[in-house]
Amino acid sequence: MSTASSSDQYYIPHGTHWPIIGSIGLSTTVIGFARYLHGAELTMMLLGVAIIIFMMYGWFGQVVNESMAGMYNKQVDMSFRWGMGWFIFSEVMFFAAFFGALFYARAFSIPWLDGGSNNGATAELLWPNFEAAWPLLAVPLAEKYEVAKQAMGAWGLPAINTAILLTSGLTVTLAHHALKRQDRDWLVYWLAATVALGFLFVGLQAWEYSHAYNELNLRMDSGIYGSTFYMLTGFHGFHVTMGATMLLVITIRAAKGHFTPENHFAFEAVAWYWHFVDVVWLGLFIFVYWI
Amino acid sequence: MTTATTHDDAHDDHGPAKGLMRWVTTTNHKDIGTLYLWLAFIMLLTGGSMAMVIRAELFQPGLQFVQPEFFNQMTTLHGLIMVFGAIMPAFVGLANWLIPMMIGAPDMALPRMNNWSFWILPFAFTMLASTLLMEGGAPAFGWTFYAPLSTTFAPESTDYFIFAVHLMGISSVMGAINVIATILNMRAPGMTLMKMPLFVWTWLITAYLLIAVMPVLAGVVTMMLTDRHFGTSFFDAAGGGDPVMFQHIFWFFGHPEVYIMILPAFGIISAIIPTFARKQLFGYSSMVYATASIAILSFMVWAHHMFTVGMPVAGELYFMYATILISVPTGVKVFNWVTTMWKGSMTFETPMLWALGFIVMFTIGGFSGLMLGVAPVDTQYHDTYFVVAHFHYVLVTGALYSIIAAFYYWVPKWTGNMYNETHGKIHFWWSTISVNVLFFPQHFVGLAGMPRRIPDYSLQFAEFNAISSIGGFAFGLAQIFFLYIIIKTIKGGKKATDKVWEGATGLEFEALPSPPPYHSFNTAPEIK
Amino acid sequence: MTFNKMSGRLPATITSVLSMLFVSSAQAEYALNMTKGVTPISREIYGLHMIVFWICVVIGVLVFAAMAWSIFHHRKSRGAEAANFHESTTIEIIWTVAPLIILIAIAIPATGTLLDLEDAETSADINVQVTGIQWKWKYNYLDEGVEFISSLAQSSRDVVKDPTGNENYLLEVDEPIVLPINKKVRFLFGSDDVIHAWWVPELAVKQDAVPGYINDSWAIIEEPGTYRGQCAELCGKDHGFMPIVVEAVTEAEYEKWIVAKKAEAAAVAASASQEWSMQDLLAKGETVYQTNCAACHGPTGAGILGVFPAMTNSAVVTGDVEGHTDVVMNGRSGTQMAAYKTQLSDVDLAAVITFERNSFGNSMGDTVQPSTIKNAR
Numbered sequence A: 001m002s003t004a005s006s007s008d009q010y011y012i013p014h015g016t017h018w019p020i021i022g023s024i025g026l027s028t029t030v031i032g033f034a035r036y037l038h039g040a041e042l043t044m045m046l047l048g049v050a051i052i053i054f055m056m057y058g059w060f061g062q063v064v065n066e067s068m069a070g071m072y073n074k075q076v077d078m079s080f081r082w083g084m085g086w087f088i089f090s091e092v093m094f095f096a097a098f099f100g101a102l103f104y105a106r107a108f109s110i111p112w113l114d115g116g117s118n119n120g121a122t123a124e125l126l127w128p129n130f131e132a133a134w135p136l137l138a139v140p141l142a143e144k145y146e147v148a149k150q151a152m153g154a155w156g157l158p159a160i161n162t163a164i165l166l167t168s169g170l171t172v173t174l175a176h177h178a179l180k181r182q183d184r185d186w187l188v189y190w191l192a193a194t195v196a197l198g199f200l201f202v203g204l205q206a207w208e209y210s211h212a213y214n215e216l217n218l219r220m221d222s223g224i225y226g227s228t229f230y231m232l233t234g235f236h237g238f239h240v241t242m243g244a245t246m247l248l249v250i251t252i253r254a255a256k257g258h259f260t261p262e263n264h265f266a267f268e269a270v271a272w273y274w275h276f277v278d279v280v281w282l283g284l285f286i287f288v289y290w291i
Numbered sequence B: 001m002t003t004a005t006t007h008d009d010a011h012d013d014h015g016p017a018k019g020l021m022r023w024v025t026t027t028n029h030k031d032i033g034t035l036y037l038w039l040a041f042i043m044l045l046t047g048g049s050m051a052m053v054i055r056a057e058l059f060q061p062g063l064q065f066v067q068p069e070f071f072n073q074m075t076t077l078h079g080l081i082m083v084f085g086a087i088m089p090a091f092v093g094l095a096n097w098l099i100p101m102m103i104g105a106p107d108m109a110l111p112r113m114n115n116w117s118f119w120i121l122p123f124a125f126t127m128l129a130s131t132l133l134m135e136g137g138a139p140a141f142g143w144t145f146y147a148p149l150s151t152t153f154a155p156e157s158t159d160y161f162i163f164a165v166h167l168m169g170i171s172s173v174m175g176a177i178n179v180i181a182t183i184l185n186m187r188a189p190g191m192t193l194m195k196m197p198l199f200v201w202t203w204l205i206t207a208y209l210l211i212a213v214m215p216v217l218a219g220v221v222t223m224m225l226t227d228r229h230f231g232t233s234f235f236d237a238a239g240g241g242d243p244v245m246f247q248h249i250f251w252f253f254g255h256p257e258v259y260i261m262i263l264p265a266f267g268i269i270s271a272i273i274p275t276f277a278r279k280q281l282f283g284y285s286s287m288v289y290a291t292a293s294i295a296i297l298s299f300m301v302w303a304h305h306m307f308t309v310g311m312p313v314a315g316e317l318y319f320m321y322a323t324i325l326i327s328v329p330t331g332v333k334v335f336n337w338v339t340t341m342w343k344g345s346m347t348f349e350t351p352m353l354w355a356l357g358f359i360v361m362f363t364i365g366g367f368s369g370l371m372l373g374v375a376p377v378d379t380q381y382h383d384t385y386f387v388v389a390h391f392h393y394v395l396v397t398g399a400l401y402s403i404i405a406a407f408y409y410w411v412p413k414w415t416g417n418m419y420n421e422t423h424g425k426i427h428f429w430w431s432t433i434s435v436n437v438l439f440f441p442q443h444f445v446g447l448a449g450m451p452r453r454i455p456d457y458s459l460q461f462a463e464f465n466a467i468s469s470i471g472g473f474a475f476g477l478a479q480i481f482f483l484y485i486i487i488k489t490i491k492g493g494k495k496a497t498d499k500v501w502e503g504a505t506g507l508e509f510e511a512l513p514s515p516p517p518y519h520s521f522n523t524a525p526e527i528k
Numbered sequence C: 001m002t003f004n005k006m007s008g009r010l011p012a013t014i015t016s017v018l019s020m021l022f023v024s025s026a027q028a029e030y031a032l033n034m035t036k037g038v039t040p041i042s043r044e045i046y047g048l049h050m051i052v053f054w055i056c057v058v059i060g061v062l063v064f065a066a067m068a069w070s071i072f073h074h075r076k077s078r079g080a081e082a083a084n085f086h087e088s089t090t091i092e093i094i095w096t097v098a099p100l101i102i103l104i105a106i107a108i109p110a111t112g113t114l115l116d117l118e119d120a121e122t123s124a125d126i127n128v129q130v131t132g133i134q135w136k137w138k139y140n141y142l143d144e145g146v147e148f149i150s151s152l153a154q155s156s157r158d159v160v161k162d163p164t165g166n167e168n169y170l171l172e173v174d175e176p177i178v179l180p181i182n183k184k185v186r187f188l189f190g191s192d193d194v195i196h197a198w199w200v201p202e203l204a205v206k207q208d209a210v211p212g213y214i215n216d217s218w219a220i221i222e223e224p225g226t227y228r229g230q231c232a233e234l235c236g237k238d239h240g241f242m243p244i245v246v247e248a249v250t251e252a253e254y255e256k257w258i259v260a261k262k263a264e265a266a267a268v269a270a271s272a273s274q275e276w277s278m279q280d281l282l283a284k285g286e287t288v289y290q291t292n293c294a295a296c297h298g299p300t301g302a303g304i305l306g307v308f309p310a311m312t313n314s315a316v317v318t319g320d321v322e323g324h325t326d327v328v329m330n331g332r333s334g335t336q337m338a339a340y341k342t343q344l345s346d347v348d349l350a351a352v353i354t355f356e357r358n359s360f361g362n363s364m365g366d367t368v369q370p371s372t373i374k375n376a377r
Ligand code: HEA
Pocket: B144, B258, B259, B261, B262, B304, B305, B323, B324, B326, B327, B328, B330, B331, B332, B334, B362, B363, B364, B365, B366, B367, B368, B369, B370, B372, B373, B374, B378, B381, B382, B383, B387, B390, B391, B394, B395, B398, B399, C056, C059, C063, C099, C100, C102, C103
């Protein structure tokens, strides 16, 4: 029974050292970050990140090799699918917390500071000059925060970015179709296009940040508008960067000849992730930039 | 990388690797289950020692042992460690041990990730505990860490607390994903969803709660972090935010969290009662629906922790109605257990005693929960020892009791050794008497007006606090005795039969020897 | 109590024990059960509390009696054979619907009480703004312009090691809030720092004081007396040491008190324009320090390492007067050091600064006069 060929057995790996390396990496990163926040250098955190990258490379590499060696049957594939699917759901809930903050501020806290609902006395006694508005530029206590000059519009760069991300959703689907019909060239071309669009998005987003920061004086400390704006777009941008990096890895693997029309879970996982990032952006575009 | 040699079924006979590294690198669900259970027990002792500090200081009025600042650190860490370190990991440990055996699977679906879910935790808790040694002390803002006490007014160590919470969140989410993938994908042929043991069902639903709310907790601590260091104003009215927003997001996590700590308990009790009543569980399918209803409702009641924050009255009314509604599906469970016992043929081995204790005392805790749910009356109960009594009845005599019951019920299966029945019974009666001496009087001091989270109180509360502390010390000692029982049972004892209990059902008892082989099911068992 | 007969002796014993605890012992009532209080709302709440409590007792007795019955009769050692029923849709529906009906019966009166409780705004006679400050309460009678701070009495602070015999230990303050009976008092709660909660059980008022927002609540006190309460939201180190004392008096006495308070305030304002001697400043400063500053900087000025700086040899305290005055008056934003110019009078500020500069081993030898503070405002 010691051959690896059988696809009727569920593959159970034996001892693994990657998780403990991952834990060391994670702890080093967060302790490094905490120390940085209290005035230390970034070195420790960067070391931690390096350990995490090393861990991911090793762990995923091992999984890729096992997969290529045909050690995973359909059922294992299914476990990976459930795993990835619910992981993405957990990410959705992570974003939900920040969207929740945005909606709460818009629907409750800002109107309440201006006397809404049962808060007549709040406005009268504490913030007589405050006026509710969204995007909120004039915060209740202007001395404490940087006042933004202007809010971020929706129809310039953000609209272009929306188009870019939607297009990239299309190109990744085209790549999937190419893979299914065994068209390896177009698989790589479409994937490369997706990666390019992904990084283009990140680049434009960075450009937009510098515009917001320098020209609009819209900053993290510009009150709740700046807080939610940077928290949501920042986390999203981070996820796009991760997704695009994952796509890049997939592109390289595709170019090396990995994936078959029947067996390409890693490809699909990344594609799902990319669609998720896409959908979150639509939410952002609508609620952060547009209405 | 080598390929063939890591293949599992080549090693049927070999058992686990040797030495310390076995535990660090293991991917075996039983090993990982054992690790989780030990971690949980160590955390119970740690959190319990902190509770002893609390009870010692509250033994009599006046400040005798600790300063208020340190008292608050104890309360905070006690709550955090018990919730995230003792109860949750204990349930995950049980899930690891039992789910694959119960559904006829070779192991958990994602064994490497399983290892990682566990091995994040020791790092997270070391980090959390290390805050005690930092300048300015450990976090002292309660396990609910309300802003702005936890943002502008908190010590530097708070950042380590925040990251520890992030790590625990990652661990829980990975653990939950693993449970879902295992249950949905690894069942033996014929094990349909409605044939699964209730423990598996309750864990499936718990896992969904976990992946839905742990990320929200991670989100809210992230906002704390940016409020502390990057000038955001989520929880600061001066910038347009609101400290109460913190509470809404926290309790959106926090309320489902308390059900995360009780649903698996329901599963355990639903396994034990039928075994010792020698009668099939009454109302299996309604149990499943009740569990699902509780889980769904648990997302819609969070603000019952916030009846005094000044919500608009419509909100208060809604949250009151939704909250008390949870009594209905919970009642269904209690009634089903009682009816299972009705006209059974009962014996009272140790696991059954703990399960019966659970039903009685959890119900008492549930009743006080119902009382708390009535919004206008909660203005008098809120933040008093009445609440403390409520949640210790559901957590200690609920969640913790179910875990101890599970230990006695399954340990003969795990180790092949019977525990000493006399010891088990002494442990039960000693604990049950002392735990009521400990927590019942807290209802009275709470109603009489003693706020929670205070290191010192006025003289009128003195008698009941003294009684409560004595109960606390006795209950603590009982758990030291429990440690002795655990070690003794692992080391040896009367051999257990494969079925262990006369009335036991389920694959783990009917299809596996005691102790089970390292890899339980290499070929899927047949399900009748 | 009909259910006693229904369910046998054990439950009857339980209920009588519970009745003893909760109902009969009138004199010990405060110690065991919720207070009935002295406002219409507090009585309504008490009634609701007892209704829900007895409902729970009844259900509990039924459930536990059924359990006890089967534990006793359906045990293997008595030769019980297991039946094998395990489902009944009828009974499941009954025990889903019956609790539902009970809950509706609870929800109806609860809704009424809640609506009353929340109606603070309508026709209030007196408006008092209550501000939580780590760890004391500021009261501002909005219609009268009377304002003062109330903190834990020194007599409690002195005995924290051993409070035996000190009847109102931790429940006494230096300046109680005085309210007239039979008037609708509206409280407006706010905070200068973290969240506190103002709770007086007999008034059935417990409301969070949230920084940046104002919550309200109300009470009509029907009996004169002294009512004691505490802060009910964890607010940091001395959360357990910020009590509330309400003196409820007749309207005439209340009017007198208001007049006296106003005169007191005028006297304080007048003394601010005088020149104060070092001795007077030090005496006054010590009191101000012990009530306002000692909680953090310690009664001996030692502070807490890493959290609250010591006053002894502090660079600020032993530095120039302007710097010192600035920190105390304006606080340090983003830290727990609050701006005391909103809490303390010119005299108090001058006194406490002088005191700090010349105590705890500091001997700067200079005085700060109230007039200096006035100019710095
Ligand atoms: C395992 C954990 C657990 C469980 C299961 C519960 C169960 C419940 N809890 Fe509890 N709760 C906590 C853990 C838990 N709680 C914790 C930790 C806190 C404090 C957090 C903090 O502030 O630190 C808390 C606080 C808390 C509050 C806030 C109090 C306050 O701060 O002012 C409220 C208010 O509504 C509440 C309500 C309830 C209700 C209605 C239930 C219901 O689910 C109970 C339902 C069960 C029954 C009712 C009994 C059985 C039913 C029957 C026999 C049927 C017939 C009954 C009737 C029709 C009455 N809980």
